[in-house]
């Protein structure tokens with residue numbers, strides 16, 4: 001037996017997508033870990049599973065798994081890749097809610113990531129710098145985009161050392177994605193994200209959304225902001241009218257293949 005998969009990428013953040021709506025599949029932990037492995041498997045930053053929707057208004061149910069096997073409530077770039085794969089601007093049912101997708105006139109793929117949860121871990125984080133005794137530039141801001149994000153602004157360079165320590169700090173019982181922002185202006189930033197369960201990736205869509213939300217709340221950024229990451233740029237808008245975060249950028253089908261089960 002073998003199972004069909006699609007390899008997709010958005011700004012170099014790459015995914016293996018399996019559509020379980022048209023073939024029998026059960027997501028077992030060791031299957032996810034093997035497929036994600038870059039030496040022994042296909043290799044990807046996240047494994048994405050498509051299932052039949054269970055909510056009215058949704059076109060497909062989407063689940064996201066990190067290479068360590070943990071399930072994430074949201075994944076911005078994978079959401080855009082699924083929208084590109086399925087076409088016709090599908091509404092995605094995720095653990096973070098129903099996320100409508102859209103295509104811009106120039107062909108970029110967008111997803112309405114919904115409203116961030118702003119009460120997430122705000123108070124305890126104020127003590128993070130002291131608690132951790134790490135060379136951080138100040139307290140981060142945190143929010144949930146359906147998955148947990150803490151964002152540091154300006155002055156962090158040693159991401160590979162600090163990222164894993166912060167991801168696993170006791171401040172974050174569910175662990176967290178850790179973003180490091182360098183500001184260029186109020187509407188343009190450079191961002192690197194140490195992803196929970198995946199490590200440093202070329203781009204993180206939900207991290208870009210969280211960075212803009214957190215920057216606006218700190219009074220540092222405008223609501224419409226270009227976010228440049230190692231793999232390229234996303235455009236993020238934290239819409240004033242309804243508080244939803246819109247994320248727009250490229251999404252590409254790389255190849256498809258069959259995986260033996």
Ligand SMILES: N[C@@H](CCC[C@H](N)C(=O)O)C(=O)O
Nearest residue numbers: 072075076077147204205206
């Ligand atoms: N690459 C993603 C985020 C994937 C999930 C994350 N590592 C988590 O565990 O929350 C994105 O583009 O948002």
